Amino acid sequence: MFEYAPAPESVRPDIKEHYGLFIGGEFVDAEDGAVFKSVNPSTEEALFTVAEAGEADVAKAVAAARRAHETVWGPMSGAERGKYLFRIARLLQEKAREFAVAESMDNGKPIKETRDFDVPTAAQHFFYHAGWADKLSYAGLGADPKPLGVVGQVIPWNFPLLMLAWKIAPALACGNTVVLKPAETTPLTALMFAELCQEAGLPAGVVNILPGAGATGSALVDSAVDKVAFTGSTAVGRAIAKAVAGSKKKVTLELGGKAANIVFDDAPIDQAVEGVVNGIFFNQGHVCCAGSRLLVQESVADEVLERLKARVETLRVGDPLDKNTDIGAINSAEQLSRIRALTETGEGEGADVWQPACDLPERGFWFRPTVFTGVQQSMRIAQEEIFGPVLSVLTFRTPDEAIAKANNTPYGLSAGVWTEKGSKILWAAERLRAGVVWANTFNQFDAASPFGGLKESGYGREGGRQGLEAYLDV
Template sequence: MTELERKQDRAPIPSGWEYATAPESREIVQLRERYGHFVGGEWLEPKESYATIDPASEEPLAEIGQATDEEVGLAVSAAREAFENGWSALPGSERAKYLFRIARVLQERSREFAVLESLNGGKPIRESRDVDLPLAAAHFFYYAGWADKLEYAFPNRKPQPLGVAGQIIPWNFPLLMLAWKIAPALAAGNTVVLKPAETTPLSALLFCDVLRQAELPPGVVNIVTGDGRAGAALVKAEVDKVAFTGSTDVGKAIQRELAGTGKKLTLELGGKAANVIFDDAALDQAVEGIINGIYFNQGHVCCAGSRLLVQESIYEPVISKLKRRLQTLRVGDPLDKNTDVGAINSRAQLEKIEELVRSGEEEGAEIYQPPCRLPEKGYWFVPTVFTNVAQSYRIAQEEIFGPVLSVLTFRTPDEAVEKANNTPYGLSAGVWTEKGSRILSMAQKLRAGVIWANTYNRFDPSSPFGGYKESGFGREGGRHGLEPYLKFE
């Protein structure tokens, strides 16, 4: 540690800083009391329903349908009919224009969607406004351009759509995951039935209004809501392809369910990414990368940098800088523009985080949490760092999916690779060093689908995303993201 750093450590903690609240108005969002399933361009009155809530206040927002097997079947039939009666025969250039329209409407209504996303999911408005919405619109814009160029993406392979795609998405990036699923499926000429996550259905339901404005033919996109039972029904239904983003356990169950059926499957599952900091890294940038890696979206990120691997020689300054930076994170109202860390998405998720954090303490790791006042209602968890973590601890092995960082150390690059790869997952990894040859060497040796070097948690529609090993298979994004939605001669 330098003299300056020692001095800074004694400086008053920045959490003493006071901010005036800067809430984004929720006026812009008009919610209906209840929502049905969106099937064949119409709202289908659900047989069963449940309440979706605002996780920051636990207040109910609307009644949502819990799709039955029969309702899922109706949605799949509507998608099949739309596929056979027009959509698959539509020239790619026309499909493209629908997708461009959707992208534009999303851009036009982006603030409305951003507020709704934060309201229903608990994520900070700064993130839904600056990350989720621009990326969702960009995804439609990107794949729109592919719709009439498929034969250039796959020369000599005569790409054809598969038919009906059943798509199941998680609650961490509800609208963005919808865009990741629907945009390439439609560009390739398929129709879809999409099931948003149980806790975050509202942006997908509002998206149906975007489809109305874009005048997308009825049945091309169908939305059914509900919990895992609705997802299971969709997997078993007469769909030609299943795309799932979610937990590794559910992914395995889906893969087992589809065994022997010949249905196409892509899985984007869990992760336990290593974020590797070498002693020659630009430390302040690296600390920002660590923070962004694990506290972005409350750590509800499958590719979160949840295992920090620090080279021993810089362990102390990194931890001290990290703790100081942690004190500046503002936890609270997702709709406040100052908020860095919003609400945990659900009570169930909060309980899972609490359980794993307890296990970390019991197994012998040292916990650090900055002083932090949490709102009285809603689901919250203080950004947490564990040091003294052994590789065998559950907090170093299992995906926590919350704002909890486990810190491990290494001495040599080989040891860093060994530890980083010591997981059944392989979704992403981070590397921080100023040495170019070391970046490329690490990028080669880390067994993960996305490597962020001197950055973290970057996403782009042109950039393929997906896992190695038990983090799943198939890619989303880029030219590669089209392939799972096509068949070839």
């Protein structure tokens, strides 16, 4: 009766046909001439071509970053560095709509999220760290702490611009220069950010962007950098930790997760359902801290599930550039097949699968929001990170059982607690082994709040005063 007509975002960013590597303030092609295509996952059409960095390019970029660190950025006062960061933050705000649309096209995530979350939060990260640049002596990390030097950074495809901001903003604020490798499926906003650095007049070599795949990343890790910062899968994180072991390189890792969202029987049910939906279906579930396990108290499980399904029925899956889209495209064919394979194991192991009736576009990579009920702790869908819009629902009887099940995972990135009782929130938060515990909310981020994991979810913190430690020689 009340159908929403298509509401496509009208702004179109200026996407070039070809991008080079950004080294020493210039766009250059790869030494060996290698290029690859970036595809729009909602249409499967190629968006642009981009140079792929090899070992020689990595060496060049690291040398440029070293030069910039020794001659310009290192000697520069914190107040001056802060000015550049403020300028970058303001430019990001000015170009917010172009960045949001570009991110949606390259990544597949809905414009609603890039517009209201990714880009504003990225800008906030630069504003926040710009403020730290001349106040590092007051960060509680010693008087006049020094930068590490050149930092190699490898980021994932789920929040391309935001992860770039999480990495670059604190590194620059602390006086380091960076060589950053965006994910091979989502280099666009990193390259647009490189153009923005040129526009901001950032000294050449302070920021270098090297698109490429795994080989580029491992060349960067093995290069003459002083520190490696990585966000991505636990398997790759483990390989990086091995590669830098025995060297003087510092490393911080933000890896996978299998977060539990615990709903107690005294929770505000409607808001809890909303938080569960946001926890797992935000960004198609491509979130390392996604609430992929719902632990619901058995006495309210039926009611919660009924409401959850009714709510999921209203999610709108489709064109990422439509302003009413809630769930966009899966980022790549590879990720889609990974999600499919894991959900098939769920069905095979006896969990009940449920999906809303919704039409999916014919082209592109799509996966319906999926809820598994009757999930047992021993099933793969309760243990392994799916990194897609797939929720596993488990039940518990007592608060102790909830904590035991929530902690029964190799990961420890995030957790959620839903109850109207403040004392129960504190009780649970003390016992949950997770870097972040959200109470009566989920997936909330702020530049001032440190983020990071325990156990196989990695080490080091990003954001806040604590996040500065990762980029200072302390």
